[in-house]
Amino acid sequence: MDENELRDALRTTMTRESEPPPMGSAAALATAKRVAVRRNLLAGTAAAVAIAAITAAAVIPGQNLLGGPGTFPAGAPAPAPTDHPVPEPDDTKPSWPPEAGGDATYDSGEHFEKGKLLLDELLAVVPEGYTKPAGQTPDGLPLRSHQATVEENFGAYSAIAALSKDGGTGRLLAEVYGPGNVLPIEPCELAKTFWGMDGTCQIEKVAGKRVGVVVKPQQDDRIDQWAAYRHGDGTVVIVAQGRGGVSDDPAYRPLVEVPFTVRQVAALAAADQFRLD
Numbered sequence: 001m002d003e004n005e006l007r008d009a010l011r012t013t014m015t016r017e018s019e020p021p022p023m024g025s026a027a028a029l030a031t032a033k034r035v036a037v038r039r040n041l042l043a044g045t046a047a048a049v050a051i052a053a054i055t056a057a058a059v060i061p062g063q064n065l066l067g068g069p070g071t072f073p074a075g076a077p078a079p080a081p082t083d084h085p086v087p088e089p090d091d092t093k094p095s096w097p098p099e100a101g102g103d104a105t106y107d108s109g110e111h112f113e114k115g116k117l118l119l120d121e122l123l124a125v126v127p128e129g130y131t132k133p134a135g136q137t138p139d140g141l142p143l144r145s146h147q148a149t150v151e152e153n154f155g156a157y158s159a160i161a162a163l164s165k166d167g168g169t170g171r172l173l174a175e176v177y178g179p180g181n182v183l184p185i186e187p188c189e190l191a192k193t194f195w196g197m198d199g200t201c202q203i204e205k206v207a208g209k210r211v212g213v214v215v216k217p218q219q220d221d222r223i224d225q226w227a228a229y230r231h232g233d234g235t236v237v238i239v240a241q242g243r244g245g246v247s248d249d250p251a252y253r254p255l256v257e258v259p260f261t262v263r264q265v266a267a268l269a270a271a272d273q274f275r276l277d
Contacts, residue, residue, distance in 0.1 A: 106148040111155055114276045115148035119159035121273050122174050127259050130163040137247035154180035157276060162246050168255035170243045173223070176276055179234035187212030191228035194238050204266035211266040221245075224258050227269035235275045239268040 188201035191212035226240035244254030
């Protein structure tokens with residue numbers, strides 16, 4: 001087994017677990033971090049044994065795939081002696097701040113409170129005539145939730161709230177990315193980053209602001225419409241609405257129609273209240 005074969009074997013061992021289901025874009029990056037941590041916690045010992053077995057099978061005495069002093073890859077001439085030690089590989093294990101208890105999600109502190117505030121703001125805009133159920137569905141899904149995730153140079157927050165009317169239940173969602181994010185600037189390109197979904201996008205002008213609104217998702221019934229806007233300080237706000245998607249339980253029928261018009265959902269994305277200053 002040569003170096004390339006070993007690298008492929010290692011990659012196969014570490015990625016054997018199936019991919020997680022689609023999540024909110026509040027952090028595709030944060031989702032990947034969480035998956036990495038969970039894999040380390042749940043399969044750390046087994047993965048370490050597997051990697052050790054592969055490495056042991058690939059390396060024989062007198063050989064080192066890192067090319068250290070006095071060692072050489074199989075079938076290759078020994079390298080010339082050197083006085084410079086071979087550096088150890090960098091530690092790539094994620095390091096979470098104290099407010100994030102073991103994964104990429106804050107569970108206390110300033111960021112956690114901003115995620116909670118985002119949910120409060122989302123509940124505050126539910127139109128009259130709708131109720132705002134709390135608790136869980138029979139299949140254990142929360143009817144309200146909020147999250148703040150660990151990012152490199154900016155805050156990332158998301159919130160989901162169910163709303164009911166005339167026996168139907170839908171949901172509102174909001175995602176906020178603080179200044180420093182690298183999301184697209186063009187409104188429709190920005191809107192299409194939400195959950196990686198595509199669709200028919202149009203520009204809505206609200207008080208002189210250009211907001212990208214996807215009014216018809218393509219082959220995806222999780223969300224009916226969503227709007228995205230980049231504020232002057234770089235903060236990105238995405239507000240989405242769906243007639244259903246709350247639960248697979250048949251007791252949760254979808255709403256007859258979404259609660260907001262296209263122009264209204266665009267105005268919510270452009271509103272200062274969701275910037276979380």
